[in-house]
Amino acid sequence: MTNILTIGDIHGCLDQLRRLVELCEQEAGPQRSKFIFLGDYIDRGPDSRGVIEFLINFQKWSPNQIICLRGNHEQLLLDAIEGEDAEINWLSNGGQATLRSYGVSRAKDLPIFHLDWIRSLSFFHDDGRRFFVHAGVHPDRPLDQQRTRDLLWIREPFLSSSKDFGRLVVHGHSPLDNGIPDLRPNRLNLDTGAVYGRSLTAAVFANHQLSPSKFLKADKSN
Ligand SMILES: [Mn+2]
8 A cells, every 4th residue: 555645835944844754754654655745845935955955865765756746936936047027026936035045146046956856847746536736727627738827826716616626636835824734525735834834734645545544744843
């Protein structure tokens, strides 16, 4: 039996990420397990560089079992390298904190190795039961015809939709004010607002079951 561990929006909160991954590994034990990170690794929080380094290193051990999806903040950074307006937009959306963590002043000065890794991130992961994605899906389009901007950015009409998507859509992107994961019949939101002082949350799935068997969380220390 494979455990699937899915982790919500990190935004530079390295300390919480380390503790949560440790909890996930304890939970999974010696069984095969698969990790899926839902994107938004960088921006706003204290250590974006540390988070990217952590994920790259973690993935090295078993690239096929550790899946990192792209969030809109990774996209904002990639866009920032292409043009000045996009860079201003990124900086006003938390990019300043990312530059600070790298000790550079422009997006293009980030290490090529990290930028290449960010470019390689996919937009979604479909395991046949669950559809993992950063923001969500557009209810008017089939899962195999989604637009990337919806996968990265959508809130409404996705969040209020009660449509059966044929999968449980597991997503982040829309921070939950109460810090509690939002599980509904058609979707699960795991963005519990770590960067706003709340928890970083993981959902644990047994592969053959649609709904999570439990949630794990790491709160801000101190
Ligand atoms: Mn987001």
